[in-house]
Amino acid sequence: MNDGQVEMLKHLQELEFCAIDLNLFLDTHPGDHTALKKYNQVSEELMALNETYQEKYGPHCNFGMGTSEYPWRWVQGPWPWEIEYPAKG
Amino acid sequence: MWIYEKKLEYPVSVSHPDPQMAKFLITQYGGPDGEMSAAIRYLSQRYTMPTGAAKGALTDIGTEELAHLELIATMVYKLLKGVPAEEMRRQGLGAHWSQHDRAVYPSDASGVPWSAAYIGVTGDPIADLNEDLAAEQKARATYEHLIGLTDDPCLKDGLRFLREREVIHYHRFGETLMRVRDYLGAKKQF
Numbered sequence: 001m002n003d004g005q006v007e008m009l010k011h012l013q014e015l016e017f018c019a020i021d022l023n024l025f026l027d028t029h030p031g032d033h034t035a036l037k038k039y040n041q042v043s044e045e046l047m048a049l050n051e052t053y054q055e056k057y058g059p060h061c062n063f064g065m066g067t068s069e070y071p072w073r074w075v076q077g078p079w080p081w082e083i084e085y086p087a088k089g
Numbered sequence: 090m091w092i093y094e095k096k097l098e099y100p101v102s103v104s105h106p107d108p109q110m111a112k113f114l115i116t117q118y119g120g121p122d123g124e125m126s127a128a129i130r131y132l133s134q135r136y137t138m139p140t141g142a143a144k145g146a147l148t149d150i151g152t153e154e155l156a157h158l159e160l161i162a163t164m165v166y167k168l169l170k171g172v173p174a175e176e177m178r179r180q181g182l183g184a185h186w187s188q189h190d191r192a193v194y195p196s197d198a199s200g201v202p203w204s205a206a207y208i209g210v211t212g213d214p215i216a217d218l219n220e221d222l223a224a225e226q227k228a229r230a231t232y233e234h235l236i237g238l239t240d241d242p243c244l245k246d247g248l249r250f251l252r253e254r255e256v257i258h259y260h261r262f263g264e265t266l267m268r269v270r271d272y273l274g275a276k277k278q279f
Binding site (some may be wrong): 009010012013016017020021023024025027028029030052059061062063065074079080081083084085087 | 092093094095096097098100101102104115136142145146149150153157164166167243257258261264265268
């Protein structure tokens, strides 16, 4: 996995983390306008980046949540546990 | 229905293989207060929750726990990567090697396999949510113990992320419990 892909993947992880945390917050604060607005904003950004990522690096989700070029790219590595992230700092 | 996302929730890494640390860490994979217990507990309890908000919180937190299960598995996989049998044996993992090689197997730090006996699913939403609050605190405490057992800054970083999530889940379960109590009209303290 090249540096560009790792960087884009990390950006996806950041955005999805925001979505996860806001999602849990909204589960117990369903009437919070600000949180909902942020959730919708982050979700749109996440969906757009997901699409860009999939076009470049192949499907990111299984079972019909993304398309693949020939040959079937889903099975191409590295798998998530195999990725070596560059050291921080 | 669940779908798989081909990425980790958080980019975990380790500075170097450390089989002894893998032996300690495996308890958060298949131990009593580990991520498998958490995921199966919440995803089993959700069916008998009385409100949409409680069903939502248990579904979403249970799903996040599955992502945490993958983070722990990744850490263990990386901590055992390339470690030879002899070294595994020296570090207290001879028994693991004999049955599992370097595979990630759900057990606690002493090798006891995961058991559904670790979780409570009573069908009583107040009892279940109280169990969940305790479970999050026990997991937080375990992460603090694990952080104290390693000096690897990369591993500590991932463990700190997981510890923080336990704290957040504890808050969300507390709010869920309050709302369920209100819904059931049970103003008395249990």
